[in-house]
Amino acid sequence: MQSIVRAVPPLKRLAWALLAITILAGSASAQSRDDGRTYVVSTTRLKQLSALTAGDVQKGQIPGVVILVARNGKVVHADAIGLQDPKTGTPMKMDSIFRIASMTKPLVTVGALTLLEEGRLQLPDPVSRHLPEFKGMQVGVEKPDASGKASLELVPAQREMTVQDLLRHTSGLTYGIFGKSLVKDEYNNARLSDPAQSSVEMVTKLSKLPLAFQPGTTWDYSMSTDVLGALIERVSGQTLDIFLAERVTKPLGMKDTGFWVDTAQQSRIAEPFDSDPDTKAPARVPDVRKQPRFLSGGGGMVATAPDYLRFTQMLLNGGELDGARILSRKTVDLMTSDQLGSAIARGPLYLPGPGYGFGFGVQVRMAPGEAASLGSVGDYGWGGVYGTTFFVDPKERLIVIWMMQRPNLAANVTVWRRMRSIVYTAIE
Numbered sequence: 296m297q298s299i300v301r302a303v304p305p306l307k308r309l310a311w312a313l314l315a316i317t318i319l320a321g322s323a324s325a326q327s328r329d330d331g332r333t334y335v336v337s338t339t340r341l342k343q344l345s346a347l348t349a350g351d352v353q354k355g356q357i358p359g360v361v362i363l364v365a366r367n368g369k370v371v372h373a374d375a376i377g378l379q380d381p382k383t384g385t386p387m388k389m390d391s392i393f394r395i396a397s398m399t400k401p402l403v404t405v406g407a408l409t410l411l412e413e414g415r416l417q418l419p420d421p422v423s424r425h426l427p428e429f430k431g432m433q434v435g436v437e438k439p440d441a442s443g444k445a446s447l448e449l450v451p452a453q454r455e456m457t458v459q460d461l462l463r464h465t466s467g468l469t470y471g472i473f474g475k476s477l478v479k480d481e482y483n484n485a486r487l488s489d490p491a492q493s494s495v496e497m498v499t500k501l502s503k504l505p506l507a508f509q510p511g512t513t514w515d516y517s518m519s520t521d522v523l524g525a526l527i528e529r530v531s532g533q534t535l536d537i538f539l540a541e542r543v544t545k546p547l548g549m550k551d552t553g554f555w556v557d558t559a560q561q562s563r564i565a566e567p568f569d570s571d572p573d574t575k576a577p578a579r580v581p582d583v584r585k586q587p588r589f590l591s592g593g594g595g596m597v598a599t600a601p602d603y604l605r606f607t608q609m610l611l612n613g614g615e616l617d618g619a620r621i622l623s624r625k626t627v628d629l630m631t632s633d634q635l636g637s638a639i640a641r642g643p644l645y646l647p648g649p650g651y652g653f654g655f656g657v658q659v660r661m662a663p664g665e666a667a668s669l670g671s672v673g674d675y676g677w678g679g680v681y682g683t684t685f686f687v688d689p690k691e692r693l694i695v696i697w698m699m700q701r702p703n704l705a706a707n708v709t710v711w712r713r714m715r716s717i718v719y720t721a722i723e
Contacts, residue, residue, distance in 0.1 A: 629655070
């Protein structure tokens with residue numbers, strides 16, 4: 296338990312002591328009070344979550360998981376289940392280090408918002424003001440010929456993409472890995488995620504490709520946050536790793552969060568199975584044992600569950616944690632509010648799904664119904680393709696961090712939904 300306390304000072308040592316007492320006493324619930332409200336959590340239900348997850352591990356569905364649940368600033372459930380590395384048999388630990396993929400996006404988003412607060416960025420800024428390579432972009436429109444075969448016609452962008460577009464995925468950019476189109480084919484051929492390229496080289500390649508949509512018209516999951524990372528570098532004059540360390544991770548005490556893992560800590564890296572249990576496809580994950588040349592703002596970081604808990608608790612607190620002010624409360628409100636409204640179309644693959652809008656770097660629940668999951672209006676979060684996910688519920692003062700390494704998004708979504716249902720039925 297002491298190693299956990301060292302890894303997660305944010306929620307106070309008392310919280311971890313209370314957790315230990317609760318587990319040892321076999322209590323059926325944990326509770327705390329704030330502003331006259333009592334926050335109760337059924338530890339019995341949360342233990343059922345751990346038991347079901349352990350069953351998945353025993354069936355060979357997932358190698359291992361770290362679960363952290365916090366409510367009202369106190370950790371009410373913490374568990375490390377299964378194996379950190381199925382090849383070596385190393386047990387999972389609370390401080391195991393995970394490739395967090397798209398959970399990188401909220402970190403980079405927060406970094407960009409610190410520049411907004413300083414007046415060095417503005418939401419309506421054309422991206423080309425900071426990255427001139429993106430001036431004069433064109434949009435790719437598929438046109439069928441007489442035989443029905445589609446070809447790509449290029450038309451001028453009706454307006455430039457803005458910083459706000461990058462933050463909310465309405466830039467017109469896309470990803471090559473989700474769905475199929477002629478524009479996506481060009482993305483894949485350009486190898487835009489090549490770890491051997493520099494961010495400048497990525498920007499140069501990407502700026503020569505067509506957009507998938509007119510900027511500001513459509514939400515489409517995209518390389519927007521990778522471009523945002525390159526923009527941060529251009530505006531700040533720092534590499535993205537140093538910028539985020541100075542602005543976000545070091546002030547918050549996130550000592551294991553970055554773009555690669557130092558040699559001394561590599562024994563803590565969580566690994567997937569060699570091949571996926573369902574698809575039998577090889578499990579491909581990036582090598583995080585050496586410094587990459589390309590610091591992917593959209594998906595290149597690693598972190599531990601305790602580190603990410605510090606980050607999310609900062610957001611839930613309105614931008615501050617343990618005396619470190621990262622963002623103002625109003626900026627956090629902006630980040631975690633829907634930025635799409637009714638005017639922006641949802642693309643063919645709208646990952647937030649029914650009932651959710653999208654803020655800056657996170658999905659945001661807009662309605663008590665519609666979504667096929669439990670939650671509250673205003674809850675927000677995001678996941679990563681390798682198996683990590685998180686959500687924050689301000690109404691319930693709830694944070695959930697789920698870390699595993701299984702690069703199968705469809706299977707992961709099923710596991711995440713079950714986890715979410717059990718956690719919500721555990722709170723009172």
